[in-house]
Amino acid sequence: MRPETVEDTCGRSLASTLTFRFRISRPSDFSTFRPLDFSTSFLKRCPLPIEALALCLALLLFDFSTFSLFHSSPFRLLDFSTFPLSCAAERNIIFFVTDDEGQTLGCYGDPVAVTPHIDALAKDGTLFRYAYATTASCSASRSVIMSGLHNHMNGQYGHQHHYHKFASFHDVVSLALPRVLAGTGYRTAHIGKYHVAPEEVYHFETYLKGNERNAVQMAERCREFLTDQADQRPFFLYFATSDPHRGGGIDQDSPLELKPDLFGNKPHRGSHPGIQEVFYDPTKVPVPAFLPDTPETRAELAQYYQACSRIDQGLGRLIEILKEAQLYDKTLIVYTSDNGIAFSGAKTTVYEPGLRMPFVVRNPYEPRRGVVSDALISHIDITPSLLDFAGGLDPATNGPKQWGDPNEYWKQRGEALKENRSGGHRFRSYHGKSWIPILGEPSPEHRDAVFASHTFHEIQMYYPMRVVRGKQYKLIWNIAYPLPYPFASDLWAAASWKAQYQQGPDAPYGKRTVGRYIHRPQFELYDLQKDPDEAVNLAEDPNYAAVLKEYQDKLKAFQKETDDPWIMKWEYE
Numbered sequence: 228m229r230p231e232t233v234e235d236t237c238g239r240s241l242a243s244t245l246t247f248r249f250r251i252s253r254p255s256d257f258s259t260f261r262p263l264d265f266s267t268s269f270l271k272r273c274p275l276p277i278e279a280l281a282l283c284l285a286l287l288l289f290d291f292s293t294f295s296l297f298h299s300s301p302f303r304l305l306d307f308s309t310f311p312l313s314c315a316a317e318r319n320i321i322f323f324v325t326d327d328e329g330q331t332l333g334c335y336g337d338p339v340a341v342t343p344h345i346d347a348l349a350k351d352g353t354l355f356r357y358a359y360a361t362t363a364s365c366s367a368s369r370s371v372i373m374s375g376l377h378n379h380m381n382g383q384y385g386h387q388h389h390y391h392k393f394a395s396f397h398d399v400v401s402l403a404l405p406r407v408l409a410g411t412g413y414r415t416a417h418i419g420k421y422h423v424a425p426e427e428v429y430h431f432e433t434y435l436k437g438n439e440r441n442a443v444q445m446a447e448r449c450r451e452f453l454t455d456q457a458d459q460r461p462f463f464l465y466f467a468t469s470d471p472h473r474g475g476g477i478d479q480d481s482p483l484e485l486k487p488d489l490f491g492n493k494p495h496r497g498s499h500p501g502i503q504e505v506f507y508d509p510t511k512v513p514v515p516a517f518l519p520d521t522p523e524t525r526a527e528l529a530q531y532y533q534a535c536s537r538i539d540q541g542l543g544r545l546i547e548i549l550k551e552a553q554l555y556d557k558t559l560i561v562y563t564s565d566n567g568i569a570f571s572g573a574k575t576t577v578y579e580p581g582l583r584m585p586f587v588v589r590n591p592y593e594p595r596r597g598v599v600s601d602a603l604i605s606h607i608d609i610t611p612s613l614l615d616f617a618g619g620l621d622p623a624t625n626g627p628k629q630w631g632d633p634n635e636y637w638k639q640r641g642e643a644l645k646e647n648r649s650g651g652h653r654f655r656s657y658h659g660k661s662w663i664p665i666l667g668e669p670s671p672e673h674r675d676a677v678f679a680s681h682t683f684h685e686i687q688m689y690y691p692m693r694v695v696r697g698k699q700y701k702l703i704w705n706i707a708y709p710l711p712y713p714f715a716s717d718l719w720a721a722a723s724w725k726a727q728y729q730q731g732p733d734a735p736y737g738k739r740t741v742g743r744y745i746h747r748p749q750f751e752l753y754d755l756q757k758d759p760d761e762a763v764n765l766a767e768d769p770n771y772a773a774v775l776k777e778y779q780d781k782l783k784a785f786q787k788e789t790d791d792p793w794i795m796k797w798e799y800e
Contacts, residue, residue, distance in 0.1 A: 316461040318592075319558040320413070320613055321545070324372065324465075325538055326365065326420055326472040327574055328564035329515075330585050332535070339512055341505045341536045344543035345562055345587060352560070352589030353598045353666045359677045359696065360606045363566040363574050363581030364684040365472075366422045368606060370395050372565070373404040373429050375610035375657030377680055379791045383423065384682040393683065398633040400428045401654045402626065404610045405463065410629040411619030414460045416452045418445050419467035431465065439469035440491040440534075442541020443501040446548060454552045461617070468541065471534030473569045473717040478530065485722035487526035490534040490569075501544075505536035516760040517572035517580050517737040523722040524570075531568060555591070559616055561609070562587040571724045571744065572737055575684045575715050577694045577703055578761050582679055588666055590616070595667030602673040603698065607659030615661035625656045658789060678785045682793075688713040691793055695782045701761070702778035703751040706796050711745050738762035752778065 332342045334349035335356075361371045362378055370383035374395065378384055382396040400406055405415045409432060416433035423429050433452060437445035449464060475489035498504045509525035512532060518524050542562065549555040563586045567573035573580035586604065614620040614627060621628045633654065665671035679694040690713050691706040718724060727734045732742030738760050750766040752775050765771040786794040 316459050317557045318617060319461045319554060320408070320463045320616065321549075321558055321560045322372075322463070322465050322609070322613065323542060323545070323560065323562045324369070324467050325535075325562075325564040326467070326469050327566060327569040328471055328535060328538070328585060329568040329573065329580060330583065331532065331568070332585055334587070335585060337513070339507060340532060342539040344539045344546065345585075348542070348546070348560060348562060348589050349587045350597045352587055352596060353593070353600055355586040355588070355600050355602065355604055355662075357601060358563065358584045358586030358604045358606075359582045359679065360564075360566050360584050361582075361677075361679045362681045363576055364681065365420075365565050366393060367681075367683070368565040369420075369467075370423050370429075371606050372609050373423060374399050374402055375404075375607050375659045376402065376654070377607060377658055377678070377789050377791075378682065379680055379793070380658065380789050393686075394425050395423065395428055396654075397425065397428060397637065398654050400636055401631055401633045402610070402657060403429050404613065405429060405431045405465065407610075407614055407619060407627040407629070408463045408617060410627065410631070411614065411617045412460055413463045413617060414455075414458055415463045415465075416449070417465045417467070418449055419465075420469050421467070438499070439467075440475070440537070441499040441502060442466075442468050442470065442538050443499075443544045444541075446541050446544035447501075449545065450548050453548055453554060463613075463617075466545065468538050470538050471531050471568070473721070477722075478526070481526060483522060483526060483722065485523050485725050487523065487530050487722050488717075488720075490527075490530040491537075492530055492533050499537065502537050502540055505533060507532040515580060515737075517578065518570055518723065519727050519734075519736050521723065521726055523726040527570070527721065527723050557591060559591065559613075560587075560589045561613070563606075563609075569717060570721065571714070571718050572739075574718065575681070575688065577679050577681055577692050579701075579755070579759070582694075582696075588662075590663070590666050593667045598667050598669050600665065600669060600671060602662070602665055602668075602671045603675070603677050603696075604662050604673055605659060605677045607657065608662050608673075609659065611657040611659045612661040612663050615663045620661060625660065630655060676781060678782075678789075680791070684713075684715050688715065693782055693786065693791070693793065695778055695785065696755075697778070697781075699754060699756050700774055700778060701753045701755055702766075702775070702782060704779075704782060705747045705749055705751070706793055708747055708749040712747055750775065750779075 331337050331340050332345055333340045334342070334346040334354055360368050362368050367378045367383055370381050371378060374381045376399065381399050383393050409415050414433070415431045416435055417431040418435035418437055419439045435448050435452060437448040439445070445466065445468065449466070453462065453464065470491050473488045473490055475491045476494065477486040478489055479486065480495065481487055493499060496504065496506065507529040509522070509529040512525055512528045514520045514524055514528065546555060549558055563584050567581040567583070572578060575581065611620055611625060619628050662673060665673055676695050676697040679696070681690070681692045683689060689707065690710060693704045693706065695702050727736050727741055732740060734741045736744050748764065748766065751764050752766040752771060753761045753763070754765060766775055783794065783797060
């Protein structure tokens, strides 16, 4: 049940600066409770005279149950809203996630990327250089983003759609991002790519529709939700593009025998409505070290960059809408991707191009801007960070303040679940930790290491891997190393891969060969300071035996802490 509201103003003199909003609810509607925050930060921001603040406190403490308005009904006063200085609520959140995008942005030093809006956002916020996904697979990654739990704990090992059929445990409902933000007092909306399951676990109040390949149109479709003055709760918008994922067919105009994927671009270089297409010269695009420098690779990279510029324009339009509504300085914006670019060597792998993400946070309440951070952060940190910003993170449990028992949740819905349960986990705490306190800090400490895992992408792609990445070294455990490395269907068909694969196992593919890419050793150990391209495996080098043992122990400890079932493989292999 949505809370009823009663609005009143404190006289004509205060009407322009202060609106009281009383939220009342029946006793059973406890999920909307959000205590008023009289923190020092609020007092510093509030321009009201002390007399007005005293009046606020007096009204808050007054026993409204003596009024006839409340006397005959079992209602109770839940909260004031956060005293908006305009008609818009404060501490809003936009989480902007792209699909298969690497650090190919101007703000990350890319020499050709035309991304002025994300670059401007970075100059007005904090850019993280070492932000990591926990898995380089779309559904699996998004479940981590929205649960704060690693895949082997949340249960979503791979794609949720079609015949793949992976889904998170039903008990994850107690920690799921849109659920806990709603319980903290936010109205929630989703637009674009969803790609997690079940919906009841990752439920949004509002689902908006738009062309997932046209972020400008998507932004316009969000306008009404963002500027809704009838509901003065702060908002949370989950904005998910399908760009720059592969798709849209192949470029039939290409002179190449193996034609490049269009990456969502229109045939014949046509424009999406509202988009000023940016075209890239294949001869001018930089070729990352993990890819072969071939005409096929360059042609596909040019298409990929075009899709990235389309995303940037959507972000720009979204920011324009916020500014027009005087919401920009009341809204936290996070920009990232689910995993690395859709090329073999990045997506579905646990190499750096698959896991190292663009990550920009603009916190309007953080005075230090244009900061480049070298802190190690992970996608498991996203949900607890956003909840922390919203005031709903319990530091004692590292979980939601308004935590609800999942058993009770499903019982109330008449669903005493017997299947797809968590195996006894209560899901009270997140694996991640908030990065809100380190925003604006150029040299903060957050993590000594980040961990990653991979088991499936598509159902036919069984290849479990576990990873620990420290500040210098990185260890990859290829648990299924006797098997040839499997391919996502879109990567197998890619011209950039096919051109090399057809030449045989000795053909070069970036810093590796085709054969080395398909057949991998049990352990891969890299010194990322000396070897950022992960070309020299140190696992068999006796000089690095101590480092190998140290990182194996780190990995085992992580697996034990997060109840990873693959930990048993250490014992019989």
